[in-house]
Amino acid sequence: MLATIGVGHIDALFDEIPMALRCGELEAIPPGMPEMEVSRLMQARARIDGQPLCFIGAGAYDHHIPAAVWELTTRGEFYTAYTPYQAEASQGTLQLLYEYQSMMTALIGMDVSNASLYDGASALAEAVLMAVRGNRKSKSKRILLPRSLHPAYRRVVRTIVRNQRVELVEVGYDGNTGLIDREDLEKHGGEDFAALVIPQPNFFGVLEAVDGLTDWAHLHGMLAIAVVNPLAMAMLKPAGEWGEQGADICCGEGQPLGAPLASGGPYFGFLCSTGKLVRQMPGRIIGKTVDVDGKTGYALTLQAREQHIRRSKATSNICTNQGLMVTAATIHMTLMGAEGLQRVAAASHANTGKLTQALTALPGVEPVFEGAVFHERVLRLPIEANKALRALAAHNVLGGFDLSVDYPELGDALLVCATELRNEDDIENYRGKLERVIQSQVQTPCRLKPDW
Amino acid sequence: MLATIGVGHIDALFDEIPMALRCGELEAIPPGMPEMEVSRLMQARARIDGQPLCFIGAGAYDHHIPAAVWELTTRGEFYTAYTPYQAEASQGTLQLLYEYQSMMTALIGMDVSNASLYDGASALAEAVLMAVRGNRKSKSKRILLPRSLHPAYRRVVRTIVRNQRVELVEVGYDGNTGLIDREDLEKHGGEDFAALVIPQPNFFGVLEAVDGLTDWAHLHGMLAIAVVNPLAMAMLKPAGEWGEQGADICCGEGQPLGAPLASGGPYFGFLCSTGKLVRQMPGRIIGKTVDVDGKTGYALTLQAREQHIRRSKATSNICTNQGLMVTAATIHMTLMGAEGLQRVAAASHANTGKLTQALTALPGVEPVFEGAVFHERVLRLPIEANKALRALAAHNVLGGFDLSVDYPELGDALLVCATELRNEDDIENYRGKLERVIQSQVQTPCRLKPDW
Amino acid sequence: MIYEHSREGRRATAQAPLETTEATDIPAEMRRSTQPRLPQVSEMQAVRHFTRLSQKNFSIDTQFYPLGSCTMKYNPRACNTLASLPGLLSRHPLAPDTHSQGFMACLYELQEILQTVTGMYAVSLTPAAGAQGEFAGVAMIRAYHDAREDSARSEILVPDAAHGTNPASAVMCGYKAREIPTGADGDIDIEALKTALGPQTAGIMLTNPSTVGVFERRIKEIAELVHAAGGLLYYDGANLNAILGKVRPGDMGFDVIHMNLHKTFSTPHGGGGPGAGPVGVGKRLEPYLPVPMVDFDGSDYRWLTEEDRPDSIGRLSAFAGNAGVLIRAYIYARLLGREGMHRVSEFSTLNANYLLKRLMDAGFDAAYPERRASHEFILTLKKQAKELGVNTMDFAKRLLDYGVHAPTTYFPLLVSECLLVEPTETEAKEDLDNFVEIMRTIKQEAENQPETVKQAPHTMPVRRLDDVRAARELDLAWKGSE
């Protein structure tokens, strides 16, 4: 091959790179290992992290995934293809994405879905930017963001939108219900905002009064951006039907639809909207069309929104998205069906109810908010939450998410979750261990009733 | 659908089955479980068996299998197809099997390979029957079977061939070398036997003098049946080149070529022979041919040997074979290549050498046989083998195969194996534990030198 | 051909140890002097080659596959995923019982489930496939007669419709196979059976429903006749799918049976295997079951071997048979459960009868039109062959062009121009209707443009292959690029 090129040595191919810039052997990088040794290493690493019994939710949920989902998703033809730029040679991916869009719009009750964003949090950031661009009634770049929204989502949105001078105004929550504080909200009724963000369920697991909030937003010329758990949509009123007109944009974390916990990713963000807003939508969209013979086919469409066509005027900079996760989600939704998703949602709801009952039977453990939840619940402990979690973890139980960092006003509060995968033994396991942890940490009876 | 058939109820479809025979609800069968519960059950079962550090060989070997092997093998198109009766719709399987035959004949150095039998042991039984049918020089149904052959293989052959009145005559082994006892063998020099079975390596791991044995068999009008570890063939003289004319039939266990240990199966038996014997061969054989346009294609061939055509006159009753394992083996051999297999063989050989050195440095542990081995070695312990193994297992080390049941004359002997997957830490782990086990079990110094 | 991508010195370097040593302690004359000619390719070349090869196959996961007698039903993916858990894949077959309780629990429970669902007294899981199960079963019959020193019994009876493995297995056990004709109604010719029975009869091998796709109605009478003659009854479980949870071989009077787990219990067919062919027996034959088996004393599981079972016919494989297939069958059985078992027979029978009716309405001839179909049925294309010169093979090949795998052709041998169609319970009505449409279309083609059918397939990777040349100019291994 060198002879064909007309050089004597492979080094000659790099002759345009200034010698001074070349680097030597990179000693700090370990030498190559054969696959069998890397296997051994990874097996050891996977093993030491244990497989603790998990009652954490907080944005990532441990659900059953049919074996078929990943056996199909990792088929080479899905796994090693790329963005379907050549539509005729990518009908597999394209049709699947169209089916995904069909399922998501059905689940969310909206007209349009894109083909994924990175994750739920960044999807919300894109939704916010989309609302700013898309709200014809508002000239403002201000957004109302409730504190009952996932703290990490609020941080991510801030990181992403702040450079475009979008202002995020926080709305408090009601200390009794955990819901968006309507009084606090009303204060902003007269101001110009592009959108109100409405989580369902909110970060505390509590179900917001979405109909009223949506109508309120519309009444005040704002768009309503729903942030939902897509699994909850199998059971709850879909965002497209909230209030009189439905939410305008709906986004969220797709993980509960077939992505394993896997340390937080890859997951995928979904984004749906009304038909009116489709030209403001970021990301890939697939359309159904016909070929020259009139045969049905699928292709990327509305590409004029995208960076590869529109460059600095694009609706977003996103290029590579989370295609494979969407492949998994599409297969997952197909295998579960509406009935299956609804059962999973109901079972998770019921299990969290059982968990709440079991734990609040312990002295000093009590629910923090009244009102209906989806599958998470805030509980207050009679001991330091952080210490309790560490003690439980030492017994291989992950007891929930410690709220005291993000919501110090709640005291020693935990956010717990029991999906359909946790059974009665698991719940009893947790209860029993928490009982012992509390017993060993509560020194004097007077501390049984803490002084918040 | 019932209406189309013209019946009112599904029960009516069973109306030809006498009522008296019908069974009721089968209470003893547990009720159905959803996949998530079966997953949980199987995960628990897999977990309790631990993943001990394994130094057992004895017919099943723990080798590295490239990840690609099973990712490809379990593709639905391989996994859920059946015997390629419709050749045009099965060219994937057929071509793969032809490639398998090509690789096996290259590895073994023979003309012909079939497309698999159940396992190594039953393959030997078929080889024996094939030799009885195929040896034109002998009218006998007698076979010489060395005691240095795997005891389970000897049992299986007996089970399978005895009903056809084939007589198995055992040949002893030399107590110093572990090799087939030539003197014992010579005793049968004048008798009429259909074949001599020659293992390489033999059950003790020792390398037989295969050239001389093959020539001896031929000299006495017997066929030479080789039973080999196919991985060893990457390093050792292939059966087709043994002695002056080569062995006539070669069979063995295909497991080292890409099958996981997996409790003993599915593995596959391979069977090769000289071209002369092809019409006596049992099992599927694939041939290359052309279609009506002259295009290359592959098809089952020589089907007149098989039960579905020849029925009671077939060379064997085998129908379903071990196709998927052959698929894995073909991909495995492709990925490893001759060089890769040779390296694995050499590394296993070297590791067993290191293991032998480490263990025989312990007081009272000594090798039983002199002479070169492939990757297994018989060691004698200063304590009861069975007890030693149990004590090691309690520390999650499987220390080898206890020979005292099948070869009581060897005393407290273990057959140990360290494949390329065992590294120096593993060997030291074993050595250290055995040291402690010996120390704790050897009560009085006088027992350090046992009295065999 | 993978060899065509081969190039001297190329390899998938990550797959072998980085360094190699020479085994100098092995005498040179024992070592190999040249490397075997295996392909020399990169990992990507291998992956691409075998991925593309796979796409040339029809399979359950891609096509309707109504291959009669083979029960090509959906294989739940969970069975593979869970059977591939690292803990299961890494277990050495000779691991001690202390490290095997999880695995053995699965096997033990599978023994129990199979026992219950077949109505047999005891089960051994070890046979590797149906044919090995047959061998084991007939060997047990032989062991039984031998133990009673009843040595005159030299014949096994098999219906003329029997699968080829039946006579072949009888012969592997040293018996003569004697054929019994099938009556015009598809049941066995009882008069012929009576004539054949005698002191030389070791036993009879039957499938029920039989290979002609109907239930042998006089099975009780047959059982009595055979038993009265001193013979035993063997049940070929290939068609167990048709009666699962409805009627049990044990209750029909069978003494010994095998099951094809790759059929009834939905373990994959894997392009030809592996399968599993557990055997079940009545009390009489219990001592002879092949080893190993799993025992449970209420707290621990342990292996039963030759030592525990001195009368066993022995061992059929070096370890415990196709363990991974057994695990898959176990998982399937747990998914299905008690209720699932009879749903299998109900829906497979429903699908078969529906499909048969619709095909008859479309003008096809059933071989046994008066009979209820079991989970499969036979069409005979005699009329088409005679009138149009388009035979069963032509229909079969043309079906491939329409994207469905052909049913079993020319088996059983006694029905001429036959297609044995087994839709299985996992196919949807739409797919059955689609098959009817295709068959109807091919029939029209056969009438109007017979050459299209006779030269089919047209859309496969190859057209019809020259089988004669394959057998005459044997090319069984790659010889190098000529």
Add this chain to the structure above:
Amino acid sequence: MIYEHSREGRRATAQAPLETTEATDIPAEMRRSTQPRLPQVSEMQAVRHFTRLSQKNFSIDTQFYPLGSCTMKYNPRACNTLASLPGLLSRHPLAPDTHSQGFMACLYELQEILQTVTGMYAVSLTPAAGAQGEFAGVAMIRAYHDAREDSARSEILVPDAAHGTNPASAVMCGYKAREIPTGADGDIDIEALKTALGPQTAGIMLTNPSTVGVFERRIKEIAELVHAAGGLLYYDGANLNAILGKVRPGDMGFDVIHMNLHKTFSTPHGGGGPGAGPVGVGKRLEPYLPVPMVDFDGSDYRWLTEEDRPDSIGRLSAFAGNAGVLIRAYIYARLLGREGMHRVSEFSTLNANYLLKRLMDAGFDAAYPERRASHEFILTLKKQAKELGVNTMDFAKRLLDYGVHAPTTYFPLLVSECLLVEPTETEAKEDLDNFVEIMRTIKQEAENQPETVKQAPHTMPVRRLDDVRAARELDLAWKGSE
């Protein structure tokens, strides 16, 4: 369409809990009144549908895929297998550090490896793809200027050849994107750059080798000019594959870079993603790196968050980015090791230069014939388009008929009728030669039977699609079987 297999009430029963309860404690008005219209199919129907869909894709595992700028190289299967170990898949992202040491060790070591191979001071792994890495990088540039209260800087310079994400990312960070022309030799027009630079310059985004497939020779000079103007240099790592282990962005003078692990580190492209776009920075920008990052104190790993890094631009995703992709990249890096890194650049460059030479010999025009190709190169089919009326798109579509994926078409925009060809290091010489033969054949077809090429493809599941109709008569979701 999967919906076409749907039938009321059908479902894959094993996949959901056996029973369902009504959540009566949730007010009725919050609950859904009708079930969403999802497909209602059996597990087999789903498996068959998606298996067959998959077969309609071109992919690395099945075809040569020389899609320029995308580095479609082989993805070792071990990366997927090992990243899917149960212990890794089941780890909750908020699991405590005590249960995360194995996972965090991989991430920490990956940070170190990427740092070393790029010559940067520190790395954060969290960006989910290249574009998010760009966003993070430009946001850091902005944070840097802001921290120095250097608020007049409002422009990011990008070459006209830049990938669309570059200007789009600049705008996402509130900057104006200003284009710099490329010279005739493929290098940046330095004079134009000089003119553009000024106090309004926040920085410049460059790819090197650039998107036109050549190494920007005056990179040092550019770095000095930009730095002198007070701007910072951003390196778009999309083409890192070309220089891995040979020359490092850090040594070229870049202040901040992203890497596309789905390109250079061979994590799969997954039909569009997920990828991972870690960012590396020089010392100046280190405080601004996005969180979380992993720290190691010699015995334990722990997360660095906003608390530890108050100047961080913040968080880009709810957890830690595309963790599973990072694990795959880590495995790839360990397989490759030190020696493997420069083999990547050597063989990808060798393959590209060989292929370019052979295509030029076959009569194709290189866009930059005087330049050494990097790991990719550009052909321009201007001549063919003008003389034969067969344009780049026609060539691209015709390539599909010959079983290879088309190279990138019409990008970069500045070269007319261009094909950006990137063979990658994992393709064999035979496959390159085969591509040359195909291109030669298509050229002949274009000369002799242009319609064949202009109407291509002919062998795909569909022929050319009506993109205009797709955009005009929007059909973005299934509305029911009309």
